[in-house]
Amino acid sequence: MPVIETSATLLAATAVLAYLLGAVPFGLVMARLFGLGDIRQIGSGNIGATNVLRTGSKPAAALTLVLDAGKGGIAVLVARALVAEDAAQVAGFAAFLGHCFPVYLGFKGGKGVATFLGTLLALFWPAGIAACLTWLLIAAISRISSLSALVAAAMAPVWVSVLGMPQAGLVTALLAALIFMRHDANIKRLLKGEEPRIGRKG
Numbered sequence: 001m002p003v004i005e006t007s008a009t010l011l012a013a014t015a016v017l018a019y020l021l022g023a024v025p026f027g028l029v030m031a032r033l034f035g036l037g038d039i040r041q042i043g044s045g046n047i048g049a050t051n052v053l054r055t056g057s058k059p060a061a062a063l064t065l066v067l068d069a070g071k072g073g074i075a076v077l078v079a080r081a082l083v084a085e086d087a088a089q090v091a092g093f094a095a096f097l098g099h100c101f102p103v104y105l106g107f108k109g110g111k112g113v114a115t116f117l118g119t120l121l122a123l124f125w126p127a128g129i130a131a132c133l134t135w136l137l138i139a140a141i142s143r144i145s146s147l148s149a150l151v152a153a154a155m156a157p158v159w160v161s162v163l164g165m166p167q168a169g170l171v172t173a174l175l176a177a178l179i180f181m182r183h184d185a186n187i188k189r190l191l192k193g194e195e196p197r198i199g200r201k202g
Contacts, residue, residue: 002085002167011090014083018075018091022098022115025105026067027052034060048110050145050198068110069118071095076122089171092119096175100182111182113149116175120156123168127159134159143197146186153179 006014027047031039036055039047043054049068053061072095079091099115101107117135121128131152138148153176160172180187189195 001170002089004086005084006087010083011087014079014087015090015094018079018094019098020103021071021075022095023102023104023109024071024098025102025109026071027064027110028105030060030064030067031055036060044196046110047105048112049114053198065114068099068114069121071099072115072117072119073122076119080122085167089123089168092123093171093174095119096178100178111149111186112175112179113145113152116153116156116179119175120160120172123171124160124163124165126163127156127165127168127172130159130163131156139198144190144195145198146183146195147190149179150183150187 025047027039027049031037031042031052034055034057036042036052036057039045039052039055043051045051049061049065052064055061072092075091075095076088080088096112096115096119098109100109100112102109113135117128117132120131134155135148135152138151139145142148156176157169157173160166160168186195
C-alpha cells in the first residue's frame with residue numbers, strides 16, 4: 001500500500017469523480033456514433049471493445065479500447081498530479097468500478113479489461129506494458145480475448161512486484177480479482193471449450 005497522506009474527505013471526493021469518469025460507457029457511445037445500434041443488443045451484450053469488434057467495425061472498437069483505457073489512466077494521472085499517490089490508486093480503483101458498474105446504465109457495465117490496463121499503465125508503466133504484452137502474447141496464441149485478459153490480470157500483481165512498485169500490489173491484486181469475478185461466465189465457457197474467438201461477429 002502507498003503511504004496514506006491525503007485526508008479521508010479528499011480521497012472520497014477523488015473516488016466519486018473518478019467513478020463518474022469511469023462510468024462513461026464509451027462502447028455504447030461509439031456504437032451509436034458509428035450507426036451500429038445498441039451494443040447491449042449485439043453479441044455478448046457487453047459494452048467493451050471486444051464486443052464492439054463483433055459488429056465488424058474496427059475503428060469503433062479501436063476508439064472504444066483507447067477511450068476505456070484512457071479514462072482509467074487519466075483518473076490516475078490527474079489524481080497523482082493534483083493530490084498524491086494514495087489518491088492516484090484510489091482514483092484508478094474507482095474508475096475501474098465505474099466502468100464495471102456505471103450509474104448511467106443501471107450499474108450494468110463492462111468487464112473492465114481496457115480500463116484495468118489503462119489504469120495499470122498510469123500507476124506504474126513498466127508493469128502496465130508487461131501486462132499489455134502478456135495480453136497480446138496469449139491473444140496471439142489462443143485468439144481468445146477473455147483468456148488473454150485473465151492471464152494478464154493474474155500476472156499483473158507479479159509484474160508490479162518484480163518490476164519495482166510493490167506499494168501498488170494491493171490495488172493491482174484487487175483489480176485482478178475483480179477481473180476474474182467479471183469473467184465468471186467466460187471462465188465457465190473456457191472450461192467447456194465454448195468461448196468465442198477474437199473478431200467473430202455477434
